[in-house]
Amino acid sequence: MESLFxxxxxxxxxxxxxxxxxxxxxxxxxxxxRKVAAHIQRRPGPMVVGWHGLLQPLAxxxxxxxxxxxxxxxxxxxxxxxxxxxxxxxxxxxxxxxPFGPEFEVFGVKVKPILTDVNVxxxxxxxxxxxxxxxxxxAGWASNSKYALIGSMxxxxxxxxxxxxxxxxxxxxxxxxxxxxxxxIVQQQINQKLWYIWLQPIAFVVYMFAMLAETGRVPFDxxxxxxxxxxxxxxxxxxxxxxxxxxxxxxxxVLSLSAIAVVLFLGxxxxxxxxxxxxIDPLFFLGPLSPFVWFILKVALLFLFVLWLxxxxxxxxxxxxxxxxxxxxxxxxxxxxxxxxxxxxxxWR
Amino acid sequence: MMQWIAFLxxxxxxxxxxxxxxxxxxIIYVILSxxxxxxxxxGIFFVAGAELVGALQLLIYAVAxxxxxxxxxxxxxxxxxLxxxxxxxxxxxxxxxxxxxxxxxxILVFLLxxxxxxxxxxxxxxxNLGNTQVVGSILFSKYFFAFExxxxxxxxxxxxAVIVGRKEDKTYxxxxx
Numbered sequence: 001m002e003s004l005f006x007x008x009x010x011x012x013x014x015x016x017x018x019x020x021x022x023x024x025x026x027x028x029x030x031x032x033x034r035k036v037a038a039h040i041q042r043r044p045g046p047m048v049v050g051w052h053g054l055l056q057p058l059a060x061x062x063x064x065x066x067x068x069x070x071x072x073x074x075x076x077x078x079x080x081x082x083x084x085x086x087x088x089x090x091x092x093x094x095x096x097x098x099p100f101g102p103e104f105e106v107f108g109v110k111v112k113p114i115l116t117d118v119n120v121x122x123x124x125x126x127x128x129x130x131x132x133x134x135x136x137x138x139a140g141w142a143s144n145s146k147y148a149l150i151g152s153m154x155x156x157x158x159x160x161x162x163x164x165x166x167x168x169x170x171x172x173x174x175x176x177x178x179x180x181x182x183x184x185i186v187q188q189q190i191n192q193k194l195w196y197i198w199l200q201p202i203a204f205v206v207y208m209f210a211m212l213a214e215t216g217r218v219p220f221d222x223x224x225x226x227x228x229x230x231x232x233x234x235x236x237x238x239x240x241x242x243x244x245x246x247x248x249x250x251x252x253x254v255l256s257l258s259a260i261a262v263v264l265f266l267g268x269x270x271x272x273x274x275x276x277x278x279x280i281d282p283l284f285f286l287g288p289l290s291p292f293v294w295f296i297l298k299v300a301l302l303f304l305f306v307l308w309l310x311x312x313x314x315x316x317x318x319x320x321x322x323x324x325x326x327x328x329x330x331x332x333x334x335x336x337x338x339x340x341x342x343x344x345x346x347x348w349r
Numbered sequence: 350m351m352q353w354i355a356f357l358x359x360x361x362x363x364x365x366x367x368x369x370x371x372x373x374x375x376i377i378y379v380i381l382s383x384x385x386x387x388x389x390x391x392g393i394f395f396v397a398g399a400e401l402v403g404a405l406q407l408l409i410y411a412v413a414x415x416x417x418x419x420x421x422x423x424x425x426x427x428x429x430x431l432x433x434x435x436x437x438x439x440x441x442x443x444x445x446x447x448x449x450x451x452x453x454x455x456i457l458v459f460l461l462x463x464x465x466x467x468x469x470x471x472x473x474x475x476x477n478l479g480n481t482q483v484v485g486s487i488l489f490s491k492y493f494f495a496f497e498x499x500x501x502x503x504x505x506x507x508x509x510a511v512i513v514g515r516k517e518d519k520t521y522x523x524x525x526x
Contacts, residue, residue, distance in 0.1 A: 076377075079377065082381075118400055119400050119401070119480050120400045120401055120403075120404040120480070120481065123401075123404035123405065123407075123408055124404055127404060127408040127412055128407075130412045130413075130416075131411070131412060133412075133416055133419070134384065134416070134419060137416075137419045137420070137423045138377075138381075138419075138423075140423060141377060141423040149424075153420070153423065153424065156416060156419065156420045156423075157420070160416060160417070160420070163412065163413065167408075179481075180481055
């Protein structure tokens with residue numbers, strides 16, 4: 001009985017930590033984004049609220065919450081609100097299968113820093129990740145506005161194309177690891193002394209493309225397209241409801257897909273890798289904390305890379321985006337799949 | 350105990366949303382209850398311990414297939430979506446016997462499948478290997494011929510879609526003249 005209680009307690013703590021970290025961090029990443037964007041464009045960015053604008057997200061949140069909640073006259077209120085829930089829930093649920101570090105012991109209780117280590121974790125990630133399309137399609141339809149509808153149609157087209165691509169791209173690491181569980185994939189990379197990016201550079205590049213497309217980041221932000229669609233499917237949303245969509249799409253989803261990229265290609269929580277020889281850990285002085293720091297460091301680097309692209313590149317046209325997916329990305333992933341099948345016995349030896 | 354509660358929850362939700370698919374009048378609500386049905390069926394698979402099938406149910410049915418319905422239906426203007434009467438009443442009545450025959454066939458196939466499915470022989474197998482490997486090894490040994498046949502059908506469908514969707518050099522008016 002006591003062990004059951006302890007287990008429930010551990011699960012509860014994990015859920016609270018994940019929710020707190022994801023939503024809190026999501027809010028603060030708006031500040032990071034604004035600062036990075038500002039420095040790319042050689043201006044200081046938010047400086048007024050707090051030291052170097054450190055309290056800016058709180059001020060933004062306060063402003064959004066106190067705004068009037070406007071609703072379009074001919075819209076559908078139930079679906080309009082349901083779209084918000086459908087956007088937030090799957091995006092946060094993805095973190096249930098993200099492993100943050102190796103197993104450790106607290107007060108004699110073994111704790112895996114992952115909420116549920118299911119055998120098919122990776123499939124769940126992509127199933128939940130692409131549920132976002134329903135939120136956007138519903139938001140566009142329920143708003144009853146042309147801009148919103150065009151934006152949501154574009155997003156649906158992109159997701160349909162890139163969902164296929166991303167699933168085939170991750171097959172490479174799955175073949176090398178021989179498992180679909182996210183925790184086991186990292187463990188396999190540590191055992192084989194190999195980050196899969198060294199054998200899967202094509203898959204990694206394709207994955208990054210698909211990640212940008214799924215999260216609607218530049219150069220694939222065609223469903224928002226500020227210049228022509230005035231932020232697309234969110235155009236009829238106001239106040240905190242408007243704030244929620246970019247929070248989910250641009251921050252929570254980018255974070256979760258970056259974390260999955262780190263798990264699949266960059267060895268999760270393992271330190272710097274020399275292929276087939278071993279690992280070098282310049283952060284050894286942190287002791288048992290070092291794996292967690294490595295994981296956070298890698299995710300942060302990928303996130304900054306996405307920001308860097310966002311504020312540097314122009315936008316593709318919708319037909320160019322889908323054409324790249326079907327005619328370039330998908331054949332590339334097939335080539336990669338065949339190459340991986342040939343290479344896999346070397347890794348397994 | 351927990352399993353039963355979870356199963357009852359998922360099963361009743363499946364039935365409720367399936368009824369919604371039939372009886373709701375707004376087509377967007379219909380497609381949402383279809384989505385809910387598919388997700389709840391995935392839940393039943395998870396409760397039964399078939400993790401791979403559950404995840405594939407989510408990935409293929411709830412996302413890849415339902416998204417096409419959503420894509421088409423969201424392009425329908427909202428006044429038309431609220432229309433109460435159906436255009437195809439007579440056709441619906443006429444096809445009813447055929448539909449009934451199809452359902453009878455499904456029930457028959459289901460009963461036949463239950464009677465020949467292995468009872469407890471693969472349980473040991475699953476404990477040793479895990480869900481995904483078991484499905485793979487059974488698919489590529491016992492049902493290999495059926496598997497290849499299905500992939501051939503899919504290949505034919507794909508080639509057909511490419512041919513239908515490709516741009517023509519000449520329009521049909523040109524070829525007839």
